[in-house]
Amino acid sequence: MADALMDIPFWWDAAPRADIAESPFPTQTDVAIVGSGYAGLSAAIVLARAGRAVHVFEKDRPGEGASSRNGGQASGNLRVGFGDMIKLYGLERATAIYREGVEARQDLARFVADENIDCDFQEVGLFRGAYRAKHYETMGREADLINRHLGIDVQMVPKSEQHMEIGSNLYHGGMVRPEISGVHPGKLHHGILRVALEAGVIVHGQTEVTGVRRDGEGHEVATLRGVVRAQNVIMATNGYTGPATPWLQRRVIPIPSQIVATEHLGKEVMDRLMPKRRMLGESRSLYNYFRPSPDGESILFGGKVGTITDDPQKKAQQLGKVLSEIFPELRDVGLTHTWWGYTGFTFDFMPKLVINDGVHYATGFCGSGVVWARWVAMKAAYNIVGNKAAETVFAAEDFVTKPLYSGKPWFLPMVYVWYGMKDRLGL
Numbered sequence: 001m002a003d004a005l006m007d008i009p010f011w012w013d014a015a016p017r018a019d020i021a022e023s024p025f026p027t028q029t030d031v032a033i034v035g036s037g038y039a040g041l042s043a044a045i046v047l048a049r050a051g052r053a054v055h056v057f058e059k060d061r062p063g064e065g066a067s068s069r070n071g072g073q074a075s076g077n078l079r080v081g082f083g084d085m086i087k088l089y090g091l092e093r094a095t096a097i098y099r100e101g102v103e104a105r106q107d108l109a110r111f112v113a114d115e116n117i118d119c120d121f122q123e124v125g126l127f128r129g130a131y132r133a134k135h136y137e138t139m140g141r142e143a144d145l146i147n148r149h150l151g152i153d154v155q156m157v158p159k160s161e162q163h164m165e166i167g168s169n170l171y172h173g174g175m176v177r178p179e180i181s182g183v184h185p186g187k188l189h190h191g192i193l194r195v196a197l198e199a200g201v202i203v204h205g206q207t208e209v210t211g212v213r214r215d216g217e218g219h220e221v222a223t224l225r226g227v228v229r230a231q232n233v234i235m236a237t238n239g240y241t242g243p244a245t246p247w248l249q250r251r252v253i254p255i256p257s258q259i260v261a262t263e264h265l266g267k268e269v270m271d272r273l274m275p276k277r278r279m280l281g282e283s284r285s286l287y288n289y290f291r292p293s294p295d296g297e298s299i300l301f302g303g304k305v306g307t308i309t310d311d312p313q314k315k316a317q318q319l320g321k322v323l324s325e326i327f328p329e330l331r332d333v334g335l336t337h338t339w340w341g342y343t344g345f346t347f348d349f350m351p352k353l354v355i356n357d358g359v360h361y362a363t364g365f366c367g368s369g370v371v372w373a374r375w376v377a378m379k380a381a382y383n384i385v386g387n388k389a390a391e392t393v394f395a396a397e398d399f400v401t402k403p404l405y406s407g408k409p410w411f412l413p414m415v416y417v418w419y420g421m422k423d424r425l426g427l
């Protein structure tokens with residue numbers, strides 16, 4: 001393993017982050033959007049195409065947050081499984097929620113094609129390995145429900161046939177979700193930014209928003225470069241939400257996730273380890289997500305590596321160790337990059353579109369925002385322009401917080417210990 005890894009996203013090699021030319025600071029606008037990830041820019045495109053003046057304010061370089069750092073699994077995954085969701089909300093609502101995932105995934109694929117976004121969009125499907133034999137049984141029941149109610153051809157792969165999906169003995173079989181794709185997240189972000197600029201959106205980089213205040217029918221948005229008056233405001237800061245919006249900060253849980261990239265492994269090894277070049281995941285509580293690089297030469301391996309250390313280099317070594325538990329032949333593999341970013345979770349594990357005190361919030365993508373961030377934020381934009389496409393199952397009145405929570409997830413170390421124990425003991 002290399003001594004010091006490049007502490008920079010693998011994706012930035014082909015899609016580097018760049019400062020954007022500075023535009024004059026506005027005194028007023030129709031819509032102010034905070035955050036320039038998939039969410040902020042996707043809402044901006046809808047609004048600009050509907051004739052609104054739109055300014056996006058980003059405290060760093062455009063796309064510097066999770067949108068150029070993620071694993072590129074366009075899953076539209078929901079943390080609550082379909083079976084559990086039926087128990088929680090009943091069959092009709094659970095089906096509506098999962099159906100919206102199907103629609104959102106298809107809409108992303110259509111958008112990428114229509115806008116000629118060159119982002120290595122690969123419709124390869126996803127294999128999710130069962131970490132315990134009993135997980136395979138649960139997955140089987142989930143697959144039946146999904147196939148019956150959503151018409152997706154989810155397939156179960158027994159352990160005896162697992163090597164056709166993954167060159168590992170760690171799993172007890174698994175499930176193939178054929179409708180899930182892979183994408184180059186950095187190139188996707190570049191593409192969405194290009195479309196937004198072409199639509200007339202003005203993006204202000206290095207412009208941190210420090211507060212939003214209701215002002216009559218509109219809002220005053222304070223930034224480090226001045227104050228702008230906006231008729232509407234969309235907060236699209238997700239896992240990077242800070243003290244500028246305390247109401248949101250109390251409701252979003254920033255959870256770090258880290259990825260490592262291996263050196264080139266060569267076709268023969270990749271054919272053995274990832275024969276179908278699918279996206280990959282697993283069923284353990286401290287789950288890992290992994291995939292081939294778009295050129296199929298390397299492995300990108302991500303996970304939540306606990307809170308014992310804050311040092312990304314040490315966390316990268318931990319990830320390398322887990323990678324070699326899955327693929328023992330990678331014990332001595334070289335790693336070229338490591339990087340991390342914040343995902344934004346909610347206490348009920350559901351994405352949210354909420355309007356509070358006149359401000360629209362599109363957030364809580366729970367680590368699956370490649371599909372959801374764009375989708376939910378577009379709903380916010382449609383709501384502002386009064387388009388009936390605003391309808392969504394994620395429009396929420398209840399966006400709960402917990403006592404003693406103000407934006408710093410002090411409980412995470414305990415959650416990691418508990419999840420780790422569940423994984424080790426098979427609870």
Ligand SMILES: Cc1cc2nc3c(=O)[nH]c(=O)nc-3n(C[C@H](O)[C@H](O)[C@H](O)COP(=O)(O)OP(=O)(O)OC[C@H]3O[C@@H](n4cnc5c(N)ncnc54)[C@H](O)[C@@H]3O)c2cc1C
Nearest residue numbers: 035037038039059065066067070071073209341368369370
């Ligand atoms: C390591 C990692 C792996 C992931 N893997 C996957 C995956 O494989 N599949 C998947 O679907 N999802 C994945 N995700 C999640 C996904 O990347 C996010 O859900 C999605 O990018 C969120 O987009 P967004 O636009 O809402 O937020 P972000 O892209 O995070 O953008 C928020 C922006 O707001 C800006 N900001 C914050 N506060 C302010 C302020 N006060 N003023 C101005 N700007 C501000 C930030 O600088 C940031 O650029 C992953 C995330 C991480 C970190």
